[in-house]
Amino acid sequence: MAEREQIKKPAPSRDEAEVAEAPAKSESGEKIKAELDDLLDEIDEVLETNAEEFVKSYIQKGGE
Amino acid sequence: MATRKIVGIETEYGIVVRGADDSNPIAASSTLINAYIAATTPPRAGRTAPVGWDFEDESPGNDARGDASSLGSLAPEVETHLVNTVLTNGARYYVDHAHPELSTPECGDALDVVRYDRAAELILRRSMAAASSSLPPGQEIVVYKNNSDGKGNSYGCHENYLMDRLVPFGRVVTHITPHFVTRQIFGGAGKVGSEVPGIGRDEVPFQITQRADFFEEEVGLETTLKRPIVNTRDEPHADAQKYRRLHVIVGDANMAQLATFLKVGTTSIVLAMIEDDWLEREIRFAAPVQALRHVSYDLGLRRPLPLADGTTTTALEVQWHLLERARAYAAARGLDVVGEEVGKQVLVRWEEVLTDLEADPMRLADRLDWPAKLSLIERYRERDGLDWDHPRLAALDLQYHDLRVERSLASRLGLEQLVDDASATAAIEEPPEDTRAYFRGTCLRRWRDSVVAANWDSMVFDVGQDPLRRIPMMEPSRGTRAHVGRLLERCETPAELVEQLGSSDR
Numbered sequence: 225m226a227e228r229e230q231i232k233k234p235a236p237s238r239d240e241a242e243v244a245e246a247p248a249k250s251e252s253g254e255k256i257k258a259e260l261d262d263l264l265d266e267i268d269e270v271l272e273t274n275a276e277e278f279v280k281s282y283i284q285k286g287g288e
Numbered sequence: 289m290a291t292r293k294i295v296g297i298e299t300e301y302g303i304v305v306r307g308a309d310d311s312n313p314i315a316a317s318s319t320l321i322n323a324y325i326a327a328t329t330p331p332r333a334g335r336t337a338p339v340g341w342d343f344e345d346e347s348p349g350n351d352a353r354g355d356a357s358s359l360g361s362l363a364p365e366v367e368t369h370l371v372n373t374v375l376t377n378g379a380r381y382y383v384d385h386a387h388p389e390l391s392t393p394e395c396g397d398a399l400d401v402v403r404y405d406r407a408a409e410l411i412l413r414r415s416m417a418a419a420s421s422s423l424p425p426g427q428e429i430v431v432y433k434n435n436s437d438g439k440g441n442s443y444g445c446h447e448n449y450l451m452d453r454l455v456p457f458g459r460v461v462t463h464i465t466p467h468f469v470t471r472q473i474f475g476g477a478g479k480v481g482s483e484v485p486g487i488g489r490d491e492v493p494f495q496i497t498q499r500a501d502f503f504e505e506e507v508g509l510e511t512t513l514k515r516p517i518v519n520t521r522d523e524p525h526a527d528a529q530k531y532r533r534l535h536v537i538v539g540d541a542n543m544a545q546l547a548t549f550l551k552v553g554t555t556s557i558v559l560a561m562i563e564d565d566w567l568e569r570e571i572r573f574a575a576p577v578q579a580l581r582h583v584s585y586d587l588g589l590r591r592p593l594p595l596a597d598g599t600t601t602t603a604l605e606v607q608w609h610l611l612e613r614a615r616a617y618a619a620a621r622g623l624d625v626v627g628e629e630v631g632k633q634v635l636v637r638w639e640e641v642l643t644d645l646e647a648d649p650m651r652l653a654d655r656l657d658w659p660a661k662l663s664l665i666e667r668y669r670e671r672d673g674l675d676w677d678h679p680r681l682a683a684l685d686l687q688y689h690d691l692r693v694e695r696s697l698a699s700r701l702g703l704e705q706l707v708d709d710a711s712a713t714a715a716i717e718e719p720p721e722d723t724r725a726y727f728r729g730t731c732l733r734r735w736r737d738s739v740v741a742a743n744w745d746s747m748v749f750d751v752g753q754d755p756l757r758r759i760p761m762m763e764p765s766r767g768t769r770a771h772v773g774r775l776l777e778r779c780e781t782p783a784e785l786v787e788q789l790g791s792s793d794r
Contacts (some may be wrong), residue, residue: 229658240587246686249428250765256550259702261667261671263517263700263701264664264667264668264671265665266698266700267664267684267697268666270666270687270694270695270700271680271683271684271687272683272687275654275679275680275683276679278612278683278686279438279679279682279683279686280679280681282302282304282432282437282438282686283437283439283441284302284303284386284387284436284437284441284443285313285385285387285443286385286440286441286442286512286513287384287386287387287389287442287443287510287512288300288384288385288443288444288445288446288511288535
């Protein structure tokens with residue numbers, strides 16, 4: 225985040241928002257992480273069993 | 289004055305037949321859509337086919353810059369022989385190239401686009417369920433809402449915006465390009481690796497968009513090769529004297545509803561500002577195509593992008609600038625042109641997302657696609673100590689977009705929803721009320737047996753006597769519930785409707 229200084233601050237309201245939200249960052253980050261850990265176990269159960277074969281066989285024709 | 293932004297999204301879905309050794313994607317797409325039609329609509333009296341698409345006015349080869357043939361561009365082909373139908377919600381559901389494609393009805397604001405885009409997912413899901421019964425045992429058609437197979441083949445998610453014909457196209461190109469290059473920081477669906485030859489996982493392990501790898505030109509007519517950032521297809525599907533339709537091919541298909549909402553909402557406002565000549569500062573990238581890719585590869589969102597004047601900017605700076613201009617525009621002119629209330633929501637969510645992206649993009653893992661997908665993959669990598677080229681990560685990437693409810697990783701992540709399921713489910717059958725889609729959809733619901741064909745700007749009725757009657761719908765903002773609701777209620781038969789319309793000002 226050392227580059228922060230280079231970013232222009234066009235709207236004063238943003239600075240306030242950043243200060244106000246800074247403590248919330250790690251908290252929501254931790255919560256998301258914990259939820260993701262539970263999710264990973266769940267995902268193992270629905271993930272395609274042979275990932276390599278699945279990825280290899282997913283071939284599409286170009287479209288549009 | 290800016291033209292009211294009537295918007296739609298057309299999405300091509302990836303398709304596979306599981307359990308089949310060899311499958312034809314065109315046949316699979318046809319099976320999928322025909323199964324949906326058979327399951328949802330009773331046979332029509334006296335007709336064997338569903339309501340067909342009317343190709344009379346299709347001209348995708350027209351170029352907004354003038355004569356297409358002189359520009360050396362390849363006009364897209366119009367495929368008239370494949371399954372192609374119109375739904376009662378006003379949408380078009382068809383086989384395009386080798387994919388199932390669904391174009392939402394014309395919507396009056398960004399929130400309705402989210403609603404109809406979600407309804408499209410539900411339609412595809414119902415189609416998969418319906419198709420499974422017509423396949424041999426052990427086979428299943430599976431649809432993916434993504435834009436690439438990871439092997440260099442891409443298919444699109446296109447947006448369409450109604451615009452004022454009188455605005456010089458050069459001005460549109462100048463001012464929409466910086467938005468298209470940078471809006472991906474909230475609109476990107478995320479992708480493991482790059483499909484540009486020579487770029488390995490060591491260089492680009494993960495990028496913000498599915499699509500940036502496939503763009504090679506700044507402006508052009510093509511959609512399947514040498515894709516341009518600004519597409520010049522000039523086919524308004526409306527009164528061509530008054531309108532143009534900006535056909536946008538430089539977006540990802542989104543699972544996250546907030547991504548769709550902001551992609552469409554911000555673009556609608558930026559286009560309105562262009563029409564009203566509100567954007568004075570010209571942000572010209574030295575190399576827009578390169579900038580598009582560099583933004584996509586830069587997960588930290590700090591990379592300086594060279595401008596033509598020798599200075600640099602960043603994607604976030606461009607977006608903050610556009611938001612600032614949009615705020616001033618809203619204060620001076622109001623946002624009626626994009627729907628006042630929805631427009632205000634767009635401004636609030638735009639600021640929230642830019643603030644979070646600037647602080648830490650991973651804060652958005654519960655709202656936007658690329659941070660959601662990246663967080664998931666990073667946690668998975670960490671847990672199992674996987675390298676970026678491990679096939680399980682590419683599998684996670686693909687399965688994020690799986691539309692089967694029990695397999696979709698995006699659904700399991702519990703991303704923020706802007707429209708509830710009841711509202712999206714209703715939109716499977718009901719048209720939007722504030723555009724001409726209302727007329728199209730309502731006629732189809734009431735008089736399907738008499739509708740011979742329909743398209744964006746007309747409907748053809750068989751009222752029992754020759755010749756067939758064609759009703760033009762050249763004004764996308766007419767044919768709304770407010771406009772024709774009572775007329776449609778009053779008429780008992782399509783013959784009455786045709787007669788009434790013929791003698792009145794539509």
